[in-house]
Amino acid sequence: MDTTDAPQMMEHIHKSITFTPNDTRWVPCSARFVVTGIHPRAKGALVVYELNKGKLKLVHERETDAGIKCCTFGASSLEDRHLACGDYNGKLAIYDLERNDVAAWSASAHKSIINAVDGLGGPESTYGAPELVTGGRDGCVRVWDPRISEPVVKLEPREGETARDCWTVAFGNAYTDEDRCLTAGYDNGDVKLFDLRTQTMRWETNVKNGVTGLDFDRNDIEMNKLVVTTLESKFRTYDMRTQHPEAGFAHLSEKAHKSTVWLARHLPQNRDLFMTGGGNGGFNLYKYHYPSSRTKNDKENIPMGVVGKVELLNSRVISSQPIVSFDWSPDREGLCCLSCLDQTVRVYIVTKLGKF
Amino acid sequence: MAELGDFLVGGSEKLKDVTIEMLDYDFLDKCTDPGLIRAIARKLKSGEEGHYPDLVKHAETRLLEELPQAERSKILRMKAEPQPDEIHEAISDLHGWEEEMARVPARPKENNSEEAHAPIWTSNATAQTHSTKTIEPPMLDARRGSDDGGLARSTGLAIEQNRTKKLNAYDFRAWERYDADKEIERLEKEELEEQRHKTEARVEAKVTVEQDRLRRATKREDQLREAGKARYQGNLSPFEKKRAAERERIKGNESFKVKEYDEAFRCYTCSLALDDSNPRVYNNRAATAHHMERFDQAEEDCTRAISLDPTFKKAWMRRGMVRHSRGKYAGSVADFTEALLLDPNDKHAKKLLEHSAAKEREVEGEAAGQMQAKFKKPGRIFIEEVDTLQEEDGEHSMVCIPTTSAAIAPPTPGNQKTLIAHGWMEVE
Structure with a gap:
């Protein structure tokens, strides 16, 4: 690594919008991104902007019945690029951004708000069927194949128990057509890893604070690393390669942002770099350094994981309000869009990432 | 701030x-x-x-x-804030990219039939296990997680307590019959038993992990073998294929960087199955194969890369190094010479050329008669000790080439081992 250069974060575009943004995603293979959120009168907002010489050009706008909390292109082919949205009423809907009519597919997925959605099998993954996973306030996690109307897998709280609010979900480990895992994070700090191939709960832990975000460094390789962001200004990085029967996965814990760490996103072009966004309106860029050996043997010769280190490469505070969404462009290294609760969307350029 | x-x-x-x-x-x-x-x-x-x-x-x-x-x-x-010229450069680059992206049609592929998709999980072999069903309690008490391992132990304890409880404190007759030594013996036995169970469980866990690893490896191999007719591949437009190939290349590079050469090799193979027009991927796979000491494969890939782009210096360099590793010094001299023709200022190439040339002379001098024979048996390797040369310009991090006398040795693992050390970290 060249030590004379730190990556720079430059603001390219700063735009105020008239609704509260909840999620931003790049449209794969384009210079456009979508912003979804909720209007003050509780209607859903979905707009598509295109980068145009330092300005944002509005190319598509749509209002939906209920505020949109989360969205993903993950399960749609490059040919379609349909956006799956989870809304405040628990509806999961897939919209064709090229057409202005009703949703291409929809299902009443949860009893109340869908907090998170993730998709797989689309343009960024080579293996397996297209699938969406949703996590809701009702404590349920459901997996959907957008070609049928019923969930293919359901994870529900035991009857009679208080349902914990599921805040975040993510797919991972999809490195063959059959292998696939999902993780879910809950408001009480539970993190669960469910293996969709074997239909078993593979691992559970509690990180002591509400889990705001989960991000695998890549979802289409053998599970490698998982970043878990939490309330109370902490995040954890797990090495997901080696699971010890008792100790589970090795992890490190790091402080950041002095308030809630809202999210972490790995760079699509380099899985060892990731950005975290915080409640203090700042974002931090980290690099993960692997340890010299990723496994060691315990007393009884059972391999257990060894975690590496994270290094802060740069950091900026850009708003007085939390950064609630962030997305790296899959097509251009260092280009990212993000939204803050001060009702702005911004486009940043992070330079020199190729050097790390 | x-x-x-x-x-x-x-x-x-x-x-x-x-x-x-x-x-x-x-x-x-x-x-x-x-x-x-x-x-x-x-x-x-x-x-x-x-x-x-x-x-x-x-x-x-x-x-x-x-x-x-x-x-x-x-x-x-x-x-430090970014410099104005940095900002300017970044933004003008971005504008160029915007224009490029604008040329990509809104729908990269107009496809009428869409039967091309992966099967729904429920309908394939995993149907029974993956069919719609409610998994009961995902909501486990947080405390349980850490204690799972100790479950066996505590169960043993529970049995113990139950048995003791059966003896009523006032049941003197029973107490008369109570044999403390025997009881201790029983407890010890139980403990041993429990220990044995635990060890067995651990061994089992290890075996499962190993089996799982094997299964995954075979699975990937199978899929790659099918890559030529893979369903996903058949259904991608050329545009999508290129994109997927690029993604696999990036994955390969990431694995390469952390020395997961098997995985890197698979990713590059996959990338090439999708799009074999990129000489850089061939060159990267050659580097990976070189590390895995699959010299045949490495040389072949270099040759492919060169045939795709004869001005690709790195491929010439790589083939030179691979040939050097195999003891084909004459060939490696030719390759380094070619690289130097492409870039006469490459100090690195010059250095490597000198080493190979020296080696060639040495081999010719000491074993001129054997030389021809060696060429006919490319599998042989005759390098024992190696030194690491550090390249100053930083671009090629490190390259190892042998500097000491050419000992002619059979290709035992120990002998070839030393050749490739931690250098070669240059895939693209």
Whole structure:
């Protein structure tokens, strides 16, 4: 690594919008991104902007019945690029951004708000069927194949128990057509890893604070690393390669942002770099350094994981309000869009990432 | 820049004690111990002693001054705002990219039939296990997770207690019959039994892990074998194929960097199955194969890369190195010469050329008669000791080539081992 250069974060575009943004995603293979959120009168907002010489050009706008909390292109082919949205009423809907009519597919997925959605099998993954996973306030996690109307897998709280609010979900480990895992994070700090191939709960832990975000460094390789962001200004990085029967996965814990760490996103072009966004309106860029050996043997010769280190490469505070969404462009290294609760969307350029 | 200040005073090391007298401009000016200044700054920031924004700023400035050079320059680098020309460059690059993206049609592929998709999971072989069903309790008590391993132990204990309870304290007759030694013996036996169970469980766990690993490896191999007719591949437009190939290439590079050569090799193979027009991928796979000591494969890939782009210097260089590893010194001299023709200023190529040429002379001199035979048996390797040459220009991190006498040795693992050390970290 060249030590004379730190990556720079430059603001390219700063735009105020008239609704509260909840999620931003790049449209794969384009210079456009979508912003979804909720209007003050509780209607859903979905707009598509295109980068145009330092300005944002509005190319598509749509209002939906209920505020949109989360969205993903993950399960749609490059040919379609349909956006799956989870809304405040628990509806999961897939919209064709090229057409202005009703949703291409929809299902009443949860009893109340869908907090998170993730998709797989689309343009960024080579293996397996297209699938969406949703996590809701009702404590349920459901997996959907957008070609049928019923969930293919359901994870529900035991009857009679208080349902914990599921805040975040993510797919991972999809490195063959059959292998696939999902993780879910809950408001009480539970993190669960469910293996969709074997239909078993593979691992559970509690990180002591509400889990705001989960991000695998890549979802289409053998599970490698998982970043878990939490309330109370902490995040954890797990090495997901080696699971010890008792100790589970090795992890490190790091402080950041002095308030809630809202999210972490790995760079699509380099899985060892990731950005975290915080409640203090700042974002931090980290690099993960692997340890010299990723496994060691315990007393009884059972391999257990060894975690590496994270290094802060740069950091900026850009708003007085939390950064609630962030997305790296899959097509251009260092280009990212993000939204803050001060009702702005911004486009940043992070330079020199190729050097790390 | 609040974050940066936090970074400055942050850190998990144990802090030195700070007294109230130290919270002072003069003290800070005189103090030269960065650890102490950091402790003071942190104390000030904590607000325990009141709120002094200027003093905090002063402490941070002082800390920056007293930090070791490396740390200071890192923080200054992070603080630095981008230069105007950097911004200009980045933005004009971006505009170029925007135009490029604008040319991509809104729908990269107009496809009428869409039967091309992966089967729904429920309909394939995994149907029974993956069909719609409710998994009951995902909501487990958080405390349970950590205790799972101890479950066996506590179960043993529970049995023990139950049995003891059966003996009523006032049941004297029973107590008369009670044989303490026997009881202890029984407990010990139970403990041993439990220990044995535990070991068995562990062995089993290990075997399962191993089996799982094997299964995954075979699975991937199978899929790659099918890559030529893979369903996903058949259904991608050329545009999508290129994109997927690019993605696999990036994955390969990432695996290569962390020395997961098997995985890197698979990713490159997959990338090539999708799009075999990129000489860089061939060159990267050659580098990977070189590391895995699959010299045949490495040389072949280099040759493919060269045939795709005869001006691709790195492929010539790589083939030179591979041929050197195989003892084909004449061939490697030719390759390095070619690389030098493409870039006469490449010091690296020059150095490698000299080494190979020296080696060739040596081999020819000492074993001229055998030389021809060697060429006919490319599987043989005759290098024993190697040195590491560090390349100054940083682009090629390190390359190892042998410098000592050419000992002719059979290709035992020990002999070839030393050839490729930690260099070669240059895939693209």
